Amino acid sequence: MLVHGWEVDTYAVALAxxxxxxxxVVWLPLALKRLPLSLPIVCLFLGWLIHLLPQMELNPSPxxxxxxxxxxxxxxxxxxLMGAGLKIDRRFSFKNWGVTWRLLLIxxxxxxxxxxxxxxxxxxxxxxxxxxxxSSLAPTDPVLAADIQVAGPQEGGEDAVRFALTxxxxxxxxxxxxxVNLAIVLSIAATTGQSWIGEWVTLHVLWEIxxxxxxxxxxxxxxxxxxxxxxxxxxxxxxxxxxxxxATFVSYGLSEMLHCYGFFAVFVTALTLRNSHRDHDFQRDxxxxxxxxxxxxxxxMLLAFGGAVANxxxxxxxxxxxxxxxxxxxxxxxxxxMIGLIGMQAVRGEKLTIAFFGIRGVGSFxxxxxxxxxxxxxxxxxxxxxxxxIVLASILMHGLTVTPVMTRLDRxxxxxx
Numbered sequence: 080m081l082v083h084g085w086e087v088d089t090y091a092v093a094l095a096x097x098x099x100x101x102x103x104v105v106w107l108p109l110a111l112k113r114l115p116l117s118l119p120i121v122c123l124f125l126g127w128l129i130h131l132l133p134q135m136e137l138n139p140s141p142x143x144x145x146x147x148x149x150x151x152x153x154x155x156x157x158x159x160l161m162g163a164g165l166k167i168d169r170r171f172s173f174k175n176w177g178v179t180w181r182l183l184l185i186x187x188x189x190x191x192x193x194x195x196x197x198x199x200x201x202x203x204x205x206x207x208x209x210x211x212x213x214s215s216l217a218p219t220d221p222v223l224a225a226d227i228q229v230a231g232p233q234e235g236g237e238d239a240v241r242f243a244l245t246x247x248x249x250x251x252x253x254x255x256x257x258x259v260n261l262a263i264v265l266s267i268a269a270t271t272g273q274s275w276i277g278e279w280v281t282l283h284v285l286w287e288i289x290x291x292x293x294x295x296x297x298x299x300x301x302x303x304x305x306x307x308x309x310x311x312x313x314x315x316x317x318x319x320x321x322x323x324x325x326a327t328f329v330s331y332g333l334s335e336m337l338h339c340y341g342f343f344a345v346f347v348t349a350l351t352l353r354n355s356h357r358d359h360d361f362q363r364d365x366x367x368x369x370x371x372x373x374x375x376x377x378x379x380m381l382l383a384f385g386g387a388v389a390n391x392x393x394x395x396x397x398x399x400x401x402x403x404x405x406x407x408x409x410x411x412x413x414x415x416x417m418i419g420l421i422g423m424q425a426v427r428g429e430k431l432t433i434a435f436f437g438i439r440g441v442g443s444f445x446x447x448x449x450x451x452x453x454x455x456x457x458x459x460x461x462x463x464x465x466x467x468x469i470v471l472a473s474i475l476m477h478g479l480t481v482t483p484v485m486t487r488l489d490r491x492x493x494x495x496x
Contacts, residue, residue, distance in 0.1 A: 104374050117478030119223050119440070122378045123471070126385020138390040139383035142463040145448045152445035155376040156252060157345045159221040161327040162369035163249040164349020165362060166229055168237050171350055178239065178423055179246040182433070186419035187251055190217045191258055193411045201403045202465060207265045208458040214258035215447040215466060216407060220440030221248035222377050223474065226481045227436050231370075232353065232362040239425050240488065243433045252442050253291060253343035257284045259446050263454035270455055282338075290339035292347050298330040299351025307356040315361040320368030326352060327369070380441055388471065395464050404469045408476060412437035432488055436481065439473040
């Protein structure tokens, strides 16, 4: 690469860039702690600036690299799911997790139906295309929701709002998969005429959900035993938190080989591993390493997303796309969230916060890429534009409001802001 007559080693540039990126990973969360600005917003802006340089010729648009997008986002999500499961202090039970079931079984289906209606009426998408878009946008993202999630293991701060959004983000990524697969089988059936309902119900709903949960529990039990309870030298004695990454990869890999939902498996593995010895200090080591890897991977993804925006990813948006984005973010999620929380024992401010902060992000990119790569959708370019606009708007809207909203909520509840 030539810069003003000087020959510059591309590898050296990449190393220097990686060094600056890692430094930002360490420093930015501290610098932004009290500002109404989030780490994802900064990463987006940096990616946009970098790709405006004349030397940058790569267009990282997800629409042009759907296979790479699927794999990279998949990696980020599974690491985030492990981290989310490890940091939840509340013991799992159907009663203790009541707010989670409300968001999963009421809010999420309402959101999918409402977004489908917007997709067909406002955006003019086909029913199948609208279903894929709705399934991709319904889940709260486990990656970009770090600022509204609970703190690390045994660090406190697990109030109703943070627990609800953390547990929802951990489970609704897996629950979205049956709807994504429904859109895929419908798109294929439209061209082949094959029967689809039996396969979808038995394989994509019953088997893949049950087997994913079961696989995650077994792997979590195994790693819990060898980490904390195995006679002799347990893995916890090493002090190496990479055990959590090993558990993540084993859980996801085995679940995929069994053709079941790996997102469910990883989150259940994390919960089971945490429950194996809840008060052990090694839980923090495992959580910390997943958080660091997740943050680096997230920053890379957002730098690429910012670059895609700089290269014209959103050049084709019009009033229909803008109207749909506003309806989905400002009406669908808040209203569906409040409906799901009817009857919940919480103050109105907490309910409004939970309903509002349904952040869309990396997981949405994964589902759309997965659907396009495995189905037969003629509107893929339009779907990418709409989803990218909504994710961008969500990052900006939620990122600018999360610090003041959560600080105010903490003060009202008598907690340290």
